[in-house]
Amino acid sequence: MENIRSRLKFGNKVEDVKLRKRKSQLYSKEDESALNDGVLKARVVVFCLAFRLINCFLVQTSFVPDEYWQSVEVSHRMVFNYGYLTWEWKEGIRGFSYPLFFGFIYKILHFIRYDSVHLLIWLPRIIQALLAASADVKFFFLTRTLQGPDVAKWTFFCHLCSWFSWYCCTRTLTNSMETTLTYLALFYFPLPGSQTHSSKKYLTLVALAVIVRPTALIVWFPLLMYHFWQEENKLRLITHNYIPIGAVAVVISTVIDCIFYEKLTLVQYNFLKFNVFHGVADFYGSHPWHWYLTQGFPVVIGPHLPLFLHGCTLALKRYKILLAAVVWTIMVYSLLPHKEFRFIYPVLPFCMVFCGISLANLKAWRRAAAFMLLVSNLSAALYTGLVHQRGTLDVMNHMQTLCEASSSSSPPDVLFLMPCHSTPFYSHVHCPMKMRFLECPPDLGEEGYVDEADRFYDDPLHWLRTSFPYKSSLPTHLVLFDVLEKDISVFLKGNNFERTAEMFHTHVPEGRVGGSVFIYERH
Structure with missing residues (x-):
């Protein structure tokens, strides 16, 4: 009996040793995986920061007047008490929230007596570049979650190659901030397969985008409807997310505008009244209804267009909501007489998902297509950033x-x-x-x-x-x-x-x- 007991004890010890060994192996693999993820994230963050800072300093041209007159010019007047405000600020159709962001930076520089003209010019753009880099990071890890490492790699490549993103993302345009916030909000949006969904976070970012530029609601309307349709507890979504976040955003932006306008001013209402009902935007030029289809969208998406069309055929079923948002945005803006390339810039994040899927599926032709994409976009980016309109x-x-x-x-x-x-x-x-x-x-x-x-x-x-x-x-x-x-x-x-x-x-x-x-x- 003693021999049997001793053998059983020995056998249990062996099993315990094996079990501990298996657990240690499992933990080591998890630790190794976590370490690898941490290293990857650090590398992506450093790369994106360096890339966008280089991007910032290699854009030395002007694009449209709003880059200055609806942002840093207003900020300069806020802090230094001299400057010029365009008619929009006299009529109350622009919000002070976005210029206030740069005004805060200017105030700090003024307080520490470092308000040199070079810092006033470049610091807002550097901050815009850092925000764009954070959007790049979020976009990479979103696509990695949705599609896996291989497709994410090519999607990220497509995104970084975009000449129009290079041209716009570091500028102090409301459209640039709107697009950056769209990238960030997409990370938390409940896309099929997303593991980073957070209603409060994405809705807060969307609300900020609408404060910066009210037309952001056009881009996000189909996505908000999609979320509402997919949500099981619709009443909770409305009462705990849509209404509170929307109300807080409206109240905060209205308070800021009332302070600076020194009277009750509803910017969103005035913006709609002047640009849509009174057609004031037509004063700055009108275009035929098909302009976005024949010129606007092909220019903005650039050499990515064939990849986008191919990607739509491959991933239409899974990402139909993203394509619906692109089509809806172009359709709505096509109904308005005044059209500009920058108005549809916020749909580029959705387009890049399809472009990356297309490039990843080309297989034998993938590297050749990537090389052509890089060369064509790089040429356009450097020319428009360093030469055209400087x-x-x-x-x-x-x-x-x-x-x-x-x-x-x-x-x-x-x-x-x-x-x-x-x-x-x-x-x-x-x-x-x-x-x-x-x-x-x-x-x-x-x-x-x-x-x-x-x-x-x-x-x-x-x-x-x-x-x-x-x-x-x-x-x-x-x-x-x-x-x-x-x-x-x-x-x-x-x-x-x-x-x-x-x-x-x-x-x-x-x-x-x-x-x-x-x-x-x-x-």
Whole structure:
């Protein structure tokens, strides 16, 4: 009996040893997996930060006026109490929440006495780049969860290759912030196969996007409806998420706007009233209904278009909600007369999911397709970021040098004879010298209204002679595109203006926008 007991005890010890060994192996594998995930995340974060910072400094061109006039120009006026606000801020159709974000940065710089013009220009863009990098990281791990490492790798490649993302994501555009928040919100959205779903987090990010730009609701409307349809407890979703988060967002943005407008102002309502009901946006140009289909979307998605179409055939069933959001957004914006490329920028995250699936499924042709995608997008990104439309920024660098003269007996007086809002303004000079440009607020009901810019271009010489009847009233500097030089050459010679600088602007001059920017100084 003792032998039997001893054998049983020995056998139990052996089993215990084996069990402990198996557990230790299992734990070691889990630890190793966690370590590998941690290393991967660190590498992705570092790579994305470096990539977007490089991206930021390799974008040295202008895109649209709103990049400055709806963000940093407003922020500069908030903090330093001088600058110019466009008509939208006088009519209350823009929210102060987004400029307040940069205003807070400016205030810190001012407080610590580091408010140099270079920091005022670049720090908001660097912060925008860091936010874009965080969106890159979230997008990579979302696609890794949804599709696995291989497809995620190619989807991430497609995303980073996008020339339009490179061109826009580090700019201080409301559209750029809207798109960044869309990437972040998508990480927490209940997509099929998602393991990171959080209703409160994604709805909070969507609410922030709507505060920044009310039209973000267009992009997210089908996704919100999809979530509502899929949710089992619909009443709880509405009462615990949709209503509270939406109400808090509206209250916070309204309070901020009321403080800065110094009266009760409902920006979202005013935005809708002016741009949709009164059609004020048409003043800035209108396009045919098919513009987004024939020009807008093909340009924004660029060389990715064949991959997107192929990816739609492969993943339509699983990601139909993402495709529905793309189609819906393009359809709604197509109904509005005024159209711009940047308006549909927020649909790119959805498109990249399909592009990555397509590229991963090409197999034998995958590397060749990836190489072509990289080369074509890189060419467009570098050209538009470093060459196309850079003159209007370079001229403001030159204007900075005039600040020293502002304390002299003859301070500079600069007149920009260009299409209105062609350049940034005091945010890129940070000096209260006298500057003026041709204004162009839209017709808000005045009979026979013609804006100042149109009156000038109808007869430049007449406008100049009537605006400056005496030489003592003349500005000290004129800034103009080369296409205007011939029309006002008599005025320039007669008033002793000499060209002192020339900046390249674009290889594709069009209408009132020339290929170069000239600076004339009166002697």
